[in-house]
Amino acid sequence: MRRRSLFLTITASMGxxxxxxxxxxxxxYSFNKSKLVTVWGGWSLKWYSELxxxxxxxxxxxxxxxxxxxxxxxAVVLGTMAGFVLSRMGRFRGKxxxxxxxxxxxxxxxxxxxxxxxxxxxxxxxxxGWPAGRGTGTVIIAHTTFCMAYxxxxxxxxxxxxxxxxxxxxxxxxxxxxxxxxxVTLPLIAPxxxxxxxxxxxxxxxxxxxxxxxxxxxxxxxxxxxxxxxRLGVTPEVNALATIMIAIVAxxxxxxxxxxxxxxxxxxxxx
Amino acid sequence: MSIPSGSAWIDKSATGMARYNLFRGVNWGRLSVIAVPxxxxxxxxxxxxxxxxxxSLSESAIAVPPYSAMLEWDLEEAYATFKxxxxxxxxxFEDTFYLDAYISSVKIASISTFFTLIVxxxxxxxxxxxxxxxxxxxxxxxxxxxxxxxxxRVYAWMGFLKKNGIVNEFLLSTGIIDxxxxxxQTDFAVYIGIVYTYLPFMILxxxxxxxxxxLTLLEAAEDLxxxxxxxxxxVTLPLAVPxxxAGCMLVFIPAVGEFVIPALLxxxxxxxxxxxxxxEFFLNRDWPMASAVAIVMLVVLVLPVMLIRNAQxxxxxxx
Numbered sequence: 049m050r051r052r053s054l055f056l057t058i059t060a061s062m063g064x065x066x067x068x069x070x071x072x073x074x075x076x077y078s079f080n081k082s083k084l085v086t087v088w089g090g091w092s093l094k095w096y097s098e099l100x101x102x103x104x105x106x107x108x109x110x111x112x113x114x115x116x117x118x119x120x121x122x123a124v125v126l127g128t129m130a131g132f133v134l135s136r137m138g139r140f141r142g143k144x145x146x147x148x149x150x151x152x153x154x155x156x157x158x159x160x161x162x163x164x165x166x167x168x169x170x171x172x173x174x175x176x177g178w179p180a181g182r183g184t185g186t187v188i189i190a191h192t193t194f195c196m197a198y199x200x201x202x203x204x205x206x207x208x209x210x211x212x213x214x215x216x217x218x219x220x221x222x223x224x225x226x227x228x229x230x231x232v233t234l235p236l237i238a239p240x241x242x243x244x245x246x247x248x249x250x251x252x253x254x255x256x257x258x259x260x261x262x263x264x265x266x267x268x269x270x271x272x273x274x275x276x277x278x279r280l281g282v283t284p285e286v287n288a289l290a291t292i293m294i295a296i297v298a299x300x301x302x303x304x305x306x307x308x309x310x311x312x313x314x315x316x317x318x319x
Numbered sequence: 320m321s322i323p324s325g326s327a328w329i330d331k332s333a334t335g336m337a338r339y340n341l342f343r344g345v346n347w348g349r350l351s352v353i354a355v356p357x358x359x360x361x362x363x364x365x366x367x368x369x370x371x372x373x374x375s376l377s378e379s380a381i382a383v384p385p386y387s388a389m390l391e392w393d394l395e396e397a398y399a400t401f402k403x404x405x406x407x408x409x410x411x412f413e414d415t416f417y418l419d420a421y422i423s424s425v426k427i428a429s430i431s432t433f434f435t436l437i438v439x440x441x442x443x444x445x446x447x448x449x450x451x452x453x454x455x456x457x458x459x460x461x462x463x464x465x466x467x468x469x470x471x472r473v474y475a476w477m478g479f480l481k482k483n484g485i486v487n488e489f490l491l492s493t494g495i496i497d498x499x500x501x502x503x504q505t506d507f508a509v510y511i512g513i514v515y516t517y518l519p520f521m522i523l524x525x526x527x528x529x530x531x532x533x534l535t536l537l538e539a540a541e542d543l544x545x546x547x548x549x550x551x552x553x554v555t556l557p558l559a560v561p562x563x564x565a566g567c568m569l570v571f572i573p574a575v576g577e578f579v580i581p582a583l584l585x586x587x588x589x590x591x592x593x594x595x596x597x598x599e600f601f602l603n604r605d606w607p608m609a610s611a612v613a614i615v616m617l618v619v620l621v622l623p624v625m626l627i628r629n630a631q632x633x634x635x636x637x638x
Contacts, residue, residue: 056448059441066438067464067518070475073485077478130356137349146353149360155569155624157576159593160613163600164367167610170384171370193363196356225348254468257578261600271470278474278583287478290471297466305459309452 071294078287095288102285105273112253112270115184119191120248124241126192127199127248132233134200135207153197162261165190169262182264190262191255195248202247206240207233246300368617375610378404386607407611416595417612421619423590427506427581428574431513435521435570436563438514443525443562444555447532458526465519473512473583480508480584504586512580517573521566528562529555572620592616 078096082089099105130150134143153161169179169186179186218232234241256271263269277283378387387404411417446457464472479485480502487499502508532555540550578593585591592612600609 056441056445060445063438063442063518064460066515067461070472070479070515071464071467073479074471074475126356126359129352130360133353133356137353140353142353142357146357146360149364150356152624153360153364155572157573157593157616157620159576159578159596160371160616161364161367163596163609163613164371165363167370167374167606168363168367174384189363193360196359200356250466254470256470257597271468274470274474275579278470278477286471286474290468290474293471294467298463301459301463301466305455308459309455 074287075291075294078284078291080284080287095284096292099285099288099292105270105285105289108268108270108273111184111267115187115191115259115269116249116252119188119195119252120245122188122192123195123199123248124245127196127244128203128237128241130196130200131203131207132229135204136233150197150200153194154201156194158255158257161194162190162258165193165258166261182262183267184263186262186264187259187267187269190258191248191252194258195251198247198251199241199244202240202244203237206237210236250297371610371613374607375407375614376403376405377607378406379605379607384606385604404607407608408615410608411611411615417592417615420590420592420595421615424575424577424592425619427509427589427591428513428571428577431510431517431574432567432571434510435514435517436567439518439521439525439566440559442518443522443529446522446526447529461519461522469516470579472516473580476508476512476515477503477583480511503584504589506585506589508584509581509589509591512584513570513574513577516580517570520569524565524569525559525562528559528565532558568624572624575620576616 079091079093080089081092081094130146134147134150137143165186166182169182173179173181214236215228215232218228223231254271255269256275259269260272260275263272274286274289277286374386379385380387442457442461446454446461449457477484481487482499482501482503484503486502487496490496491499536554536558537550540554545553576593576596577591578597581589581591581594582597585594593616596609596612596616599605599612
């Protein structure tokens with residue numbers, strides 16, 4: 049047993065090194081003074097000041113934030129409904145189809161989702177005159193569609209692992225379905241809604257492929273700008289941008305981790 | 320799913336109206352809760368595929384939008400023509416370029432999936448066997464990179480793998496190699512990129528499967544004289560199969576259609592179908608051809624999707 053656990057520790061640690069080495073290198077090089085990304089020229093914050101002077105990146109970041117805020121919120125509403133339908137409404141005709149539809153966007157290659165949505169928008173424009181051209185609105189629709197799938201899965205698993213006795217008690221006491229949902233179920237699944245929202249927000253901020261298909265001219269999102277910059281060549285300010293984004297995410301995940309750890313300690317202490 | 324015991328429902332089932340019980344009294348509210356997400360997905364996820372299929376059967380044209388109309392009519396002349404063009408599909412199979420791209424995508428996705436499993440398994444296993452408080456920390460460490468931008472993580476590997484990048488500098492300075500290795504813009508870099516970015520998708524289902532495992536089974540195997548590696552291959556691995564299947568599908572399917580990784584890390588000869596579709600659409604502006612490429616890609620992926628549904632169904636039946 050001992051030998052295997054040593055082998056396990058070594059291989060798993062190598063896995064963690066593999067996960068973090070490129071990110072750490074990226075962070076370190078964001079403080080590099082030299083313009084050549086690979087030559088170390090000493091510590092400097094100049095790429096950060098370059099970054100904040102780059103209006104194109106700032107505009108794209110604002111567009112991305114707006115899209116992510118709206119589509120994450122829409123995705124939570126629609127995804128919660130879908131997750132609720134799948135786990136609390138028993139059997140009904142078309143349930144298999146709906147559950148298939150809900151999970152399909154999770155595994156669909158992004159190029160197909162992007163292409164098909166664009167062609168839909170073009171066809172709709174031809175038929176109904178809406179949407180006239182493409183812009184943030186079409187990107188929001190596209191992002192909502194694939195994010196709601198993630199929210200639905202999270203809400204569904206939370207509802208499935210949740211005790212139904214509280215809901216049954218409320219029903220016995222005569223709560224109407226809507227009262228029941230808003231006063232009992234919703235507070236109970238709130239953590240799932242928060243993580244679903246955060247996940248959707250991140251996924252939307254991160255998406256390059258779908259946004260490239262469905263966004264209109266002048267509505268480039270941050271990933272689209274980064275992608276074109278990276279493809280064109282050396283861009284040290286992208287390192288600075290990446291570091292800022294990683295730092296924000298790290299703070300969020302560490303806070304969530306601390307919270308979860310405290311909760312597991314509390315619950316194990318109670319037992 | 321237990322049946323609610325509220326008096327409001329009992330009345331209905333008592334009168335034997337089982338069919339109406341389907342809607343448990345709140346027909347319209349219930350229906351609308353089902354209909355809203357259903358309609359959204361129908362309009363923005365399902366119908367788009369019909370549109371793609373339709374356009375894949377039209378001809379490329381210099382027009383806005385750049386494809387021919389399938390149905391043309393003229394009321395005054397009293398004629399209507401309905402044209403279906405299978406040329407795009409025929410061309411897909413005539414020109415070996417597309418076939419090669421499909422085969423190469425499936426190959427690259429399979430090899431990367433295999434290596435993702437090899438790298439992910441020890442991590443998932445270690446997490447599943449750690450103390451509960453440690454599990455949270457290790458799981459968060461796995462998920463943290465997943466929360467940071469996919470594009471930027473791929474970009475990080477560009478700095479790592481290039482000719483005067485960190486890996487080459489390190490290998491040169493330790494004297495392991497005396498010529499920088501060409502790693503960026505090769506299939507090798509694409510494998511690394513896929514393994515790296517999809518690793519959490521492999522680890523999480525593996526972890527779920529391994530964590531559920533009954534450890535007394537291992538004790539029993541040991542008592543019966545099985546060596547650690549035997550217990551691993553005869554007990555642990557078979558029990559992890561649902562996790563392995565789910566993880567492999569979660570990696571393989573999106574990897575087949577991957578665009579960003581081959582575009583940034585792959586070479587000009589790295590052929591992946593997602594990239595072909597992208598070029599067909601954005602560079603050649605041949606929308607019907609891009610649609611045909613997408614439809615065939617979907618068909619290629621239907622089989623693994625069926626497999627994953629099947630595996631999930633079995634897992635649900637067990638739990």
